[in-house]
Amino acid sequence: MSKQTILKFGAVEHAEAGDLPGWIVVEGTPTMQTAVQHTSEDGKVMSGTWRASPGTYHATYTDYEFVHMIAGRIIITPDGGEPVEVGPGDAFVVEADFKGTWKILEPVTKHFVVVVG
Secondary structure: OOOOOOOOOOOOOOOEEOOOOOEEEEEOOOOEEEEEEEEOOOOOEEEEEEEEOOEEEEEEOOOEEEEEEEEEEEEEEEOOOOOEEEOOOOEEEEOOOOEEEEEEEEEEEEEEEEEOO
């Protein structure tokens, strides 16, 4: 039996509801769902789909993340930094030492790749 080397993400059937570690609600009543759809054999890389409803979180990152926005709009503001607005089709990275707010303006769906550091 050969190892699967290509994995195409399908519809999200099972997503974990609940806030991620390091994410604290600071405005509104946002909710999130995370579906990890693949984890590397060594556990150092995870990818999947994340959804969130409007509101604001303060996030503290410990791992690097690559994001491709599928739907929604977010204003991401590093503590002491300038806001960056992202929307459908945008791709960006969040460094492992990021601390700041994610203001979710419209319901969000994103694909992510996290490299555990």
